[in-house]
Amino acid sequence: MLKMIVCIKQVPMVSELNWDPRTGTLKRDLAEGMMNPACHHALEAALRLKELHGGHITAITMGPPMAEEVLREALAIGADRCILLTDKRMAGADTFMTSFILARAIEKECPDFDIVLCGCHTSDSETAQVGPQLTEELKIPGAAYVEWLELKENVLRMKRLSDNFLETLEMDLPGLVTVTTSHYQPRYVPLAGLQDAYDKCDIITLDADDLKLKIAGIKDSPTRILKVYSPDSEKKNIEMKGPAKKIVEELLDKFGRKIGGEIQKDLKAYGQEQ
Amino acid sequence: MKQTAQDIWVFGDYRNYFQTRVTLQLLSRAGDLAVKTGSAVCAVVFGHNLDEYVKEYIAHGAHKVYVIEHSSLKKYSMENYVWLMERLAKEYKPDIILVGATSFGREFAPRLAKLLGTGLTADCVGLDINEQGILVQTAPAFGGNLLAEIITPERRPQMATVRPGTFQEIPHDYERKGQVIKIPLPKDLPKERLRLVHYQRKPHRGQRIEDAGVVVCGGRGMGGKNRFKKLFDLARLLGGEVGATRPVVYANWTDPELLVGQAGKHINPNVLFSFGVSGAIQHTAAIRDAGLIIAVNKNPNATMMKKADVAIVADANQLCMALIKELKKRIRS
Numbered sequence: 001m002l003k004m005i006v007c008i009k010q011v012p013m014v015s016e017l018n019w020d021p022r023t024g025t026l027k028r029d030l031a032e033g034m035m036n037p038a039c040h041h042a043l044e045a046a047l048r049l050k051e052l053h054g055g056h057i058t059a060i061t062m063g064p065p066m067a068e069e070v071l072r073e074a075l076a077i078g079a080d081r082c083i084l085l086t087d088k089r090m091a092g093a094d095t096f097m098t099s100f101i102l103a104r105a106i107e108k109e110c111p112d113f114d115i116v117l118c119g120c121h122t123s124d125s126e127t128a129q130v131g132p133q134l135t136e137e138l139k140i141p142g143a144a145y146v147e148w149l150e151l152k153e154n155v156l157r158m159k160r161l162s163d164n165f166l167e168t169l170e171m172d173l174p175g176l177v178t179v180t181t182s183h184y185q186p187r188y189v190p191l192a193g194l195q196d197a198y199d200k201c202d203i204i205t206l207d208a209d210d211l212k213l214k215i216a217g218i219k220d221s222p223t224r225i226l227k228v229y230s231p232d233s234e235k236k237n238i239e240m241k242g243p244a245k246k247i248v249e250e251l252l253d254k255f256g257r258k259i260g261g262e263i264q265k266d267l268k269a270y271g272q273e274q
Numbered sequence: 275m276k277q278t279a280q281d282i283w284v285f286g287d288y289r290n291y292f293q294t295r296v297t298l299q300l301l302s303r304a305g306d307l308a309v310k311t312g313s314a315v316c317a318v319v320f321g322h323n324l325d326e327y328v329k330e331y332i333a334h335g336a337h338k339v340y341v342i343e344h345s346s347l348k349k350y351s352m353e354n355y356v357w358l359m360e361r362l363a364k365e366y367k368p369d370i371i372l373v374g375a376t377s378f379g380r381e382f383a384p385r386l387a388k389l390l391g392t393g394l395t396a397d398c399v400g401l402d403i404n405e406q407g408i409l410v411q412t413a414p415a416f417g418g419n420l421l422a423e424i425i426t427p428e429r430r431p432q433m434a435t436v437r438p439g440t441f442q443e444i445p446h447d448y449e450r451k452g453q454v455i456k457i458p459l460p461k462d463l464p465k466e467r468l469r470l471v472h473y474q475r476k477p478h479r480g481q482r483i484e485d486a487g488v489v490v491c492g493g494r495g496m497g498g499k500n501r502f503k504k505l506f507d508l509a510r511l512l513g514g515e516v517g518a519t520r521p522v523v524y525a526n527w528t529d530p531e532l533l534v535g536q537a538g539k540h541i542n543p544n545v546l547f548s549f550g551v552s553g554a555i556q557h558t559a560a561i562r563d564a565g566l567i568i569a570v571n572k573n574p575n576a577t578m579m580k581k582a583d584v585a586i587v588a589d590a591n592q593l594c595m596a597l598i599k600e601l602k603k604r605i606r607s
Binding site: 037096126128130145160167169171222241251 | 289290294352353376377378383384385388389391392393394395396397410414415420421422423424427428429467468469470471473474475486487488513514520523524526530536537544545555556565566568579582583585586587588589592593595596597599600601
C-alpha cells in the first residue's frame with residue numbers, strides 16, 4: 001500500500017500580524033489560521049495518487065494547539081491519520097530546526113513511508129526551505145516546485161518549471177516532493193466531512209518528550225532574528241479621488257507623456273486639443 | 275602574524291546566463307562585504323566547458339574561482355551539485371556562501387545549509403557586515419509587512435539566498451586577474467537518485483516583464499478573474515506587460531509566471547500601474563526600481579498607496595475600465 005505523508009502548515013489568514021518585538025517571532029496565537037495554500041495543493045496531489053493507486057495519507061503539522069484545525073480540515077477531505085506536533089519548546093524554530101523535528105516525528109510515526117509531500121512554500125514566511133531540508137534530514141531523494149506527478153511502479157515521474165526550463169524528472173521512492181499551486185487545485189471541504197472530522201478523535205498529539213528530543217526552538221536554531229522593523233520608504237504622493245472619468249483625464253493630462261512613452265504617443269495631447 | 279579571513283563564496287549559477295545575472299550581482303555584493311572582512315571573493319562553479327563563465331566571474335570581481343569540470347556534470351543536477359558543494363565547503367571552510375534565488379538555488383541552498391549544519395536566510399534584500407564581523411541578512415518577514423535582520427551567530431558558513439535584481443553587478447573588466455583552482459571530479463560521487471530525463475527551454479512570448487517599460491500590475495482588489503483580464507487590454511494599449519500579486523496567482527486568476535515579487539519577477543518599468551494591490555514587502559521589494567508609480571486602491575491607507583507617486587482612491591476595476599476607454603479615445607486622436 002502506498003504510504004504518503006503530507007506536511008501541512010497553518011498560516012495566518014491576514015497578512016497584518018502582531019509579533020513579539022522582544023524575540024522577533026510571531027504571536028501566532030493571535031492570528032486566525034488557515035491551511036497554507038501550497039500545502040493544500042500538496043494534499044490534493046496526495047489525494048489524487050490515493051484515488052489512482054489506493055493508499056494511506058498521514059497529515060502532519062507542527063504549531064500551536066490551534067493548528068489542529070488544519071488537520072481536521074485535512075481529515076475532512078480525505079487524510080487518514082493526523083499528527084500534531086505541539087510544544088512550547090518547538091516554538092521559534094527556524095527552518096533548520098523545523099525540518100529536524102518533522103523528520104524525527106516521521107521516523108517515529110511512519111518510518112515506512114513511500115512519498116512525503118510538502119507545499120513548495122508558505123504564504124507567511126515564503127522561505128521554501130523546510131521541504132528541501134526535510135529531504136536531507138530523511139536522507140531521501142527529493143524535488144522541489146513540482147507541478148505534476150505520476151507514479152509508475154516504484155518510480156515517481158514529475159514535471160516542473162525550473163528557471164525557464166520545462167523539466168521531466170524521475171525519482172526512486174521513498175522520496176519527497178514539494179508541490180506548487182499551479183496544477184493541483186484543491187477540492188472543496190464537504191461540510192459533512194468536516195463534521196465527521198471533528199467527531200472522530202484520531203489526532204495524535206506529540207511533544208518533544210514523545211519524540212525523545214531535548215530541544216529549545218529558538219536556542220537551537222542556527223539563525224537568530226536581531227530585529228524586526230517596518231520599512232519606511234514612503235513617497236510624497238499626489239492623491240486623486242472623485243469620479244473615475246475625471247481622475248483618468250487628470251492623470252493623462254499630467255503624466256500623459258510618460259505613460260505613453262512605450263507607444264511613443266503623448267497622451268496628454270488629446271486633452272489639450274479640446 | 276596576520277590572521278587570514280575566511281573566504282566569501284558565491285555559487286556559480288549560470289544556467290540562464292545573460293537572462294539571469296544573479297551570480298555576477300552577488301560577486302559584486304560579496305566584493306563590498308569582502309572589503310569589510312578582508313576576505314577573498316570566490317566563485318564556485320560545476321559543469322562542463324566552463325571557461326567562458328570562469329572568465330566572466332573573474333572579470334566581475336571574483337578573486338578565486340573553484341572549478342569542477344567533467345562531462346558527467348553537463349546537466350544541472352541538484353544531487354550532484356549539492357554533494358560537490360558540501361564536499362568543497364567542508365574542505366575549504368568559507369565564512370559565507372551566497373546563492374542566487376533562482377529555482378535551482380532556492381532548492382540547492384537549503385539542502386546545502388542542512389548538510390553543513392548551518393542557518394540560511396531566504397531572499398535577502400540587504401547584506402552587510404556588523405562590528406563583530408558577522409553577516410547581517412535583511413529579509414522580508416511575516417507576510418511581508420516587515421523586514422527582519424537575521425544573523426547566524428555561531429555556525430559557519432553563514433548562508434543567504436538573494437533574488438536576481440537585488441544587487442547591481444559591477445562592470446566587467448577583462449584585465450582583472452583571478453586564481454583558477456581546478457579540482458578533479460571526486461571518484462566517490464554517488465549515483466543520482468533523482469534523474470533529469472528531459473528538459474527544454476520554455477518558449478517565452480515576446481517581451482519579458484523584466485524588460486517592459488510599462489507594467490500593469492493587478493492585485494486581489496481587481497475583484498475577479500474576468501476583471502483581472504481587463505488589465506491585459508490596458509497593457510496592450512500602452513505597449514506594456516501584466517504583472518500579478520501572490521493572492522491573484524493563488525486564486526488562479528492568472529499564470530504564476532506573471533508573479534511580481536520576491537518569489538517571482540523583479541521589475542523596473544518606467545511606469546508602473548498598480549491596481550488593487552495592498553503592498554506586501556515581497557511585492558514592493560520587487561518594484562523598488564520602478565519609475566512613476568500609479569496606485570489605485572479603494573483603501574487610501576494601503577501600503578502600496580504610500581509607495582506611489584500618484585495614489586488614486588477608487589475601485590480598481592472601475593478605474594481600469596475608465597482608463598481603457600479614455601486611452602482608446604486619446605490614442606485614436
